[in-house]
Amino acid sequence: DTQMTQSPSSLSASVGDRVSITCRANHDIRNYLSWYQQKPGKAPKLLIYGASNLETGVPSRFSGSGFGTDFIFTINSLQPEDIATYYCQHYDNFPRTFGQGTKVEIK
Amino acid sequence: EVQLVQSGAEVKKPGESLKISCQGSGYSFSTHWIGWVRQMPGKGLEWMGIMYPDNSETRYSPSFQGQVTFSADRSTSTAYLQWSSLKASDTAMYYCARHRVDRATVVPFDIWGQGTMVTVSS
Numbered sequence: 001d002t003q004m005t006q007s008p009s010s011l012s013a014s015v016g017d018r019v020s021i022t023c024r025a026n027h028d029i030r031n032y033l034s035w036y037q038q039k040p041g042k043a044p045k046l047l048i049y050g051a052s053n054l055e056t057g058v059p060s061r062f063s064g065s066g067f068g069t070d071f072i073f074t075i076n077s078l079q080p081e082d083i084a085t086y087y088c089q090h091y092d093n094f095p096r097t098f099g100q101g102t103k104v105e106i107k
Numbered sequence: 108e109v110q111l112v113q114s115g116a117e118v119k120k121p122g123e124s125l126k127i128s129c130q131g132s133g134y135s136f137s138t139h140w141i142g143w144v145r146q147m148p149g150k151g152l153e154w155m156g157i158m159y160p161d162n163s164e165t166r167y168s169p170s171f172q173g174q175v176t177f178s179a180d181r182s183t184s185t186a187y188l189q190w191s192s193l194k195a196s197d198t199a200m201y202y203c204a205r206h207r208v209d210r211a212t213v214v215p216f217d218i219w220g221q222g223t224m225v226t227v228s229s
Contacts, residue, residue: 032213034216036152043219044204049207049215077218091215095169096154096168100151
């Protein structure tokens, strides 16, 4: 199985800060990586696919980059409504796997 | 509007069987792979597998192979996840989700159901 290692597991930042989350695959997954946002008590929501493509309707302060094994998810100018847990997921092969999640809080 | 609507919460005893549902609307149900994701209380997301409703082709995660069964009824645009004998460790929220592009497998989930909470307790 392809293992996805996400870091940090949690972070605390101020409104307006830029925050970044990394996701590393244990082998090459090309750009078959997505990022999801999950707010408490809600289903996950797709934010980024193909490592760097913003899903329709998602604010432009969210972005993704990377290829191969190392990926970065960034929130430019953190907003109060961005409080959530963020997950990466690969879809290069079976089984698909998720990262462990990063909980983002406001300082 | 494209949506997936899941059946309500369930409380079951160990050893009982269960089938939960996920009804799609607003899109071509038969030609989008649909998957299931488990989230145990306070934990992360686990990919269980996917199914193609048009021909019932499935891909199970090895972690769930033999533990659950996927099925679908194209006439009602409904996908199902079932257990034949529940365990306490099956207690979790279960989400269904649709592949973003029809007929494609190498794509992420884009539309998610609201989740079905399954509690297994004696």
